[in-house]
Amino acid sequence: MAEPELPPELLIVEDDETFARTLQRSFERRGYRVRVASDPAQLDALLSQRRPTHAVVDLKLGTSSGLPCVQQLHALDPAMPIVVLTGYASIATAVEAIKLGAQHYLVKPSTTDDIEAAFGRTTADPEVAIAARAATPKTREWETINETLAATGFNISETARRLGMHRRTLARKLEKRPVK
Template identity: 65%
Template sequence: MSDGGGDGDGDGQGQRRLLIIEDDAMFARTLARSFERRGYRVAAIAGPAELEAAVAALRPDHAVVDLRLGNASGLTCVERLHAIDPAMRIVVLTGFASIATAVEAVKLGATNYLSKPANSDDIEAAFEASGTGDASVELDAAPTSLRTLEWEHIHQTLADCGFNVSEAARRLGMHRRTLARKLGKRHL
């Protein structure tokens, strides 16, 4: 776990505390350094197994959670973090966004959801914007494409299976290799 100090008051009181849950070590380090420069006290972990110890040590009030953590789902981390502190601002990052996972993330306690690539400016803006909506956002007049609907159905099934590709393929009624090919085209 990386733990960076801030310009500090020792115990971190009054300082924003950020937990980064990201299995890409280089991206996690880069993000941690960027938030440390912004005055956050930061800890980074690679997955759910380290969550309880990190929360106990840091007592975060902000979290950035990657949706896919190796074979694990970041949604389990969102749910656990929200149970620990319902006021925590949690931003979910993903390289394969779908409506289904965005809805589930928010239901489980995420305050915002961003598609990768996202930088620290995007994430901090998402922390600040959480809890607010924009009723004037323009509605897309184009219907959702068949390809997008297929991807969302595949992704929802994957999420329901805990990202187990074999089980998702079985539930979708397709061969595992066919599903793996489709997932490969979406750059999972």
């Protein structure tokens, strides 16, 4: 007689309790066994108990980055589907997340359907629409700041000059959303 198939084990690493609880309930209704960690320390504790089959990791965990969590999960099981969620999307963090082992990188708000579909996609889609989601003016501004910072070797004065803004204005913007 065949062994009954175990439900998928989902680990959610998310510091927003309300969003984490919503995701947890939604995935539990779909048959997943779900555990939630709100920071890297809780992740370590949960991984010592059981090994997940799937993971959802928020890119920004309070003042920490979720990228080390992605790296740790990928090292634990390179075949594990890992989806990174973020409200702070940038090309640089998307590239790093994929390099560290994430299977997909989704911008918030993303639904359970979006995440589950990302778990199921194992190949890239060369036909994906380039402008599938319009960026907000703030997102465009932030991406331009990041690109210019990188192009100037993170020289704030030169970046401000190239962007046509006062150096102090740029410094204030960077204080609100530091570049990692």
